[in-house]
Structure formats: structure tokens, C-alpha cells
Amino acid sequence: MGVRQVGKVEYGNERSVVPNTINGAGLARDEGPPAVELCDIHKSYGTVEVLHGVSLTVRQGEHVVIFGPSGSGKSTMLRVMNLLEVPQSGSVKAFGVEYGSARGNGVVRGTALQLRRTVGMVFQQFNLFPHLTAIENIVLPLRKVKGLSRKDAEARAADGLQSVGLRKWAAHYPGELSGGQQQRVAIARALSLDPRVMLFDEPTSALDAEVVGEVLIVMRKLAEMGMTMVIVTHELNFAREVGDLNVFIEHGVIVESGNRNIYDSPVSERTHRFLRAVL
Amino acid sequence: MIGSTIYNWSLIWTYHGQLLDGLFVALKVALTALVLSVAAGLVLAVWRMARPPISWPAALYINIFRGIPALVSAIWVYFGWSLVLGIKLTVYQAAVVALVLLYSAYLSEIFRAALLAIARGQREAGLALGIRRRQVFVRVIIPQAARIALPNIGSMLIGMVKDTSTFMVIGLVEVVYVSENIVNATFEPFVIYTAAAALYIFVAFIIDFVFRVLESAVGGRASGRMAMLLTARRRRRLERLAQGGSDVAEIYEPLGAV
Numbered sequence: 001m002g003v004r005q006v007g008k009v010e011y012g013n014e015r016s017v018v019p020n021t022i023n024g025a026g027l028a029r030d031e032g033p034p035a036v037e038l039c040d041i042h043k044s045y046g047t048v049e050v051l052h053g054v055s056l057t058v059r060q061g062e063h064v065v066i067f068g069p070s071g072s073g074k075s076t077m078l079r080v081m082n083l084l085e086v087p088q089s090g091s092v093k094a095f096g097v098e099y100g101s102a103r104g105n106g107v108v109r110g111t112a113l114q115l116r117r118t119v120g121m122v123f124q125q126f127n128l129f130p131h132l133t134a135i136e137n138i139v140l141p142l143r144k145v146k147g148l149s150r151k152d153a154e155a156r157a158a159d160g161l162q163s164v165g166l167r168k169w170a171a172h173y174p175g176e177l178s179g180g181q182q183q184r185v186a187i188a189r190a191l192s193l194d195p196r197v198m199l200f201d202e203p204t205s206a207l208d209a210e211v212v213g214e215v216l217i218v219m220r221k222l223a224e225m226g227m228t229m230v231i232v233t234h235e236l237n238f239a240r241e242v243g244d245l246n247v248f249i250e251h252g253v254i255v256e257s258g259n260r261n262i263y264d265s266p267v268s269e270r271t272h273r274f275l276r277a278v279l
Numbered sequence: 280m281i282g283s284t285i286y287n288w289s290l291i292w293t294y295h296g297q298l299l300d301g302l303f304v305a306l307k308v309a310l311t312a313l314v315l316s317v318a319a320g321l322v323l324a325v326w327r328m329a330r331p332p333i334s335w336p337a338a339l340y341i342n343i344f345r346g347i348p349a350l351v352s353a354i355w356v357y358f359g360w361s362l363v364l365g366i367k368l369t370v371y372q373a374a375v376v377a378l379v380l381l382y383s384a385y386l387s388e389i390f391r392a393a394l395l396a397i398a399r400g401q402r403e404a405g406l407a408l409g410i411r412r413r414q415v416f417v418r419v420i421i422p423q424a425a426r427i428a429l430p431n432i433g434s435m436l437i438g439m440v441k442d443t444s445t446f447m448v449i450g451l452v453e454v455v456y457v458s459e460n461i462v463n464a465t466f467e468p469f470v471i472y473t474a475a476a477a478l479y480i481f482v483a484f485i486i487d488f489v490f491r492v493l494e495s496a497v498g499g500r501a502s503g504r505m506a507m508l509l510t511a512r513r514r515r516r517l518e519r520l521a522q523g524g525s526d527v528a529e530i531y532e533p534l535g536a537v
Contacts, residue, residue: 117409127404168519
């Protein structure tokens with residue numbers, strides 16, 4: 001009680017019973033109300049299970065970093081949080097509403113659409129709509145999701161572009177922008193819908209080294225403003241800076257999680273090995 | 280006598296009204312059929328992309344109707360349906376239906392290829408933003424697929440216009456039907472059919488031009504004078520919105536932030 005649960009919870013399989021360590025001062029972290037809760041998530045593609053019953057609680061205002069080797073299931077875990085991947089079993093909760101397969105008495109259930117209107121996402125490949133200009137990329141969801149008029153949506157989208165320093169580029173198509181600019185437009189697009197949580201799926205992995213910084217600046221500002229963020233990243237220096245809860249995942253299992261000390265003094269031998277290889 | 284024949288080219292002018300009437304009928308049939316075929320082709324494409332047992336009827340339809348010549352289709356619809364099914368269509372209706380049966384099958388394969396060419400991330404991005412599935416399809420996937428499919432749709436339309444020429448057998452008063460009548464009165468087949476061929480070629484050039492303009496006007500930055508003209512208003516509005524922007528990122532307080 002009072003200790004936040006990370007990794008395996010009461011029911012589940014043997015494989016995920018791992019060093020489920022709360023690292024050091026992690027115990028003393030502020031405990032806000034939960035934003036997104038994954039509980040015992042199992043996800044398979046065909047016959048291959050890639051998530052073996054992971055559980056994670058993201059609290060409001062918290063910045064959670066998920067890291068681990070490629071193929072470890074970290075992106076899949078993130079994508080479960082807005083049901084782009086539908087898990088075979090387990091509970092996905094956001095702000096007290098159940099979206100997963102779990103059933104219970106008196107549980108309020110929501111649809112994937114409602115979940116996605118609460119949780120914004122930024123992709124590794126930006127995924128801007130190439131047939132629309134930067135500003136139209138933001139206007140479209142504002143109109144379709146928020147139901148704004150074209151005039152209101154355009155004013156709002158222009159502000160959104162200004163917020164990432166790209167208003168001048170409003171009438172340009174994604175193909176005419178640099179990778180860093182595209183990712184900033186993508187962030188502005190997700191933010192314009194007032195999400196309560198932002199998911200970042202390796203937001204800088206597809207970028208040239210010299211533009212990684214401009215995207216991280218925007219993300220850092222967002223973090224400073226108290227946005228709840230879940231970030232899958234290889235930028236461990238950035239993670240060390242913003243990560244309130246840092247989760248190391250390998251082979252579809254959460255190996256270790258904790259505060260920033262995890263990067264300097266990991267408890268698990270596997271975390272240690274991974275960090276030594278990448279840092 | 281070969282070599283000394285004098286062709287009476289002025290006949291083309293004499294009969295230009297009839298020839299153009301025939302062309303008008305051909306275009307009316309082809310364009311009506313195009314609109315219906317695009318709609319039906321899109322449904323067939325999506326249907327065929329469904330899971331196997333569900334997709335089978337679509338696959339069967341496509342493979343049957345891609346294999347039937349327009350002439351056979353027209354006779355089958357006009358005479359066959361009325362004899363066997365008691366469905367009596369006018370010549371015009373039968374011509375349109377005959378074309379739609381064939382070209383919806385062709386177009387569905389063009390659409391399927393275009394839809395498959397759109398990266399998965401596009402759909403995911405739309406869904407992740409909380410846009411409804413149908414809207415993602417209509418606003419995100421279709422416009423991008425359209426740009427890929429447009430050149431092929433243009434080719435199909437040219438094919439449809441040409442295929443109307445076989446519909447003289449069911450009595451459609453199109454270019455060849457008209458030409459045949461004029462030849463019977465003038466005994467100048469070479470002149471009249473040259474004129475008919477010229478009309479088809481002319482139409483092909485026009486269709487090519489229109490589809491090129493459409494292609495460069497949708498799905499990205501417009502290029503070419505006509506496409507620029509078509510998109511000028513939208514471009515000006517967007518450029519106005521870009522004014523007054525600075526390069527400084529000023530992240531505002533998101534409403535959802537705690």
C-alpha cells in the first residue's frame with residue numbers, strides 16, 4: 001500500500017516475476033492520481049507473445065520513460081495505451097475508465113475513440129498527412145474531433161504552429177519541411193486537441209542528429225508545463241533529465257523501474273548491461 | 280481507280296453536326312458510367328481487401344467482368360436481361376450498365392493498388408488523433424490514394440469512350456453509328472472514319488489534359504499553371520495564416536495539462 005506498483009501485480013504468469021525493483025528514492029515520489037494504468041497486459045502477434053503481462057501506472061503530471069533494446073516490446077506497450085494495439089488480455093485504464101478487456105462490477109467502459117481523444121500520440125515517422133499543408137494537418141483533426149468551424153480551427157492551428165515556432169511554415173507541405181520541423185508540427189497537431197496524456201514513440205529516432213535538439217526543446221517545455229508524458233526513447237540523456245519514472249523493458253517484461261538513479265546505479269544486471277552498451 | 284481517287288473532305292463539315300451529336304452521346308454514356316464505376320470500384324476494392332471468405336464474392340466478380348468484352352456485355356445486358364430477367368432498359372441505360380459492369384472491376388483493382396500504397400502510419404496517425412474510422416478513410420486515405428489512381432482513371436475513361444463504339448449493335452447513336460449512316464449516304468468511308476478517329480483522338484487528348492491538371496491539383500503542392508489557378512484561393516488563405524509567425528517556440532499552456 002502506498003508503494004506504487006510497477007511490473008507484475010497479483011495475478012499473472014511466472015515469466016514476469018522478475019526483479020521488480022523500485023529503485024531507491026522512487027518510493028518517495030509524489031503520488032498523484034493515476035492517468036493511465038496498464039494491468040497484466042498480454043499482447044501477441046499470431047503465436048508470438050511480445051508482452052508477457054506487463055503492468056504500469058502513469059500518474060498525472062508524471063513523465064515516464066520507457067527504454068530497452070529493440071524488439072523488447074516498448075513501442076507495443078506504448079501503443080496499447082491508446083489501443084493502436086489491442087491486447088489479448090489485461091486492463092487498460094485511463095482516468096478511471098476501463099478500455100481493455102477486463103470486466104468488473106460497476107466499471108465504466110469507454111471506446112477506443114474516447115481513449116484516443118484523451119491520449120495524444122507522436123510517432124517515430126511523424127506520420128503527417130502529406131497531402132495537407134502543415135496548418136491543414138492541425139485543422140483537420142480540430143474540425144473532425146473538436147467540431148470547430150474552419151475559421152476557429154485555422155486560428156487555433158496557427159497558434160499551435162506558433163507554439164512550436166513554425167507558424168511561418170503554415171502553408172508548406174510536410175515534404176517541404178525538415179524532419180525536425182515535421183516532428184514539431186506533429187507535436188503541435190497532437191497538442192491542439194488538448195490531450196491529458198502525450199505518448200511519444202521514439203520521437204527523435206528518425207531525425208538527423210542536428211535537428212534532434214529542436215524537438216527535445218519542445219518536449220522539455222511540455223514537460224516543464226506539467227504535461228503527463230510517456231516517452232519511448234533512446235535519448236537516455238534526455239530521459240535522465242525529464243524522467244520521473246524510468247522503465248527498463250526487455251523480452252516483453254518490465255525488468256526494472258525507478259527514478260533517475262536507474263541510469264547510474266541500476267539494480268538489475270540486465271539493465272546494467274544495456275546501459276553500459278548504449279551510454 | 281487507286282491513286283486517282285479524290286476524297287471529298289468537305290463532307291466532314293457537311294456532317295459535323297451529326298458527328299458531334301454522336302460524340303456527345305458517347306461522352307454522356309462514358310462519363311455517367313465513369314462516375315458509377317468509380318463508386319462501385321471503390322466498394323469492390325475495399326470489399327476485396329477484407330478477410331478471405333468475405334472477400335471472395337468481390338474477387339469472383341472482378342475476375343469475371345474483367346474478362347468480358349464490352350460488345351458482349353452490351354448485348355448481354357440489353358437483350359439478355361430483357362429476355363431472361365424481364366428487365367427492359369433503354370439503349371442508353373443498357374450502354375451505361377454494360378460499361379459499369381466491366382469498368383468497376385478494372386477500377387477496383389486500380390483503387391486496391393492505390394490504397395495498399397498508403398503507409399500504415401497514415402491510418403494510425405488519424406486514429407490516434409481520435410478521428411473516426413470513416414473520416415480517416417475519407418479525409419486521409421482517399422485523397423492520397425486518389426493522386427496515385429488518377430492517371431489510371433484517366434486511361435480507363437479513354438477506354439470507356441472508345442468502348443462506346445461497339446454499342447452501335449444495340450442501337451446507341453454514337454460516333455460509329457452516325458459514321459456508318461453517313462457512309463451509307465455518301466460512300467466515303469475513308470473520309471468519315473478518319474473524322475471519327477480524329478474525334479476519338481481529340482477526346483483522348485482532352486481527357487489526358489484534364490486528368491493531369493487534377494493530378495497536380497490534389498494531394499500536395501500544386502504544380503502547373505492550371506492547377507495553380509484551381510488552388511489559388513486556398514493557397515492565399517493559408518499563406519495569410521502563416522503571416523506574423525516567428526521562429527520562437529512558445530509552447531502554450533495545454534488545456535489538458537495538470
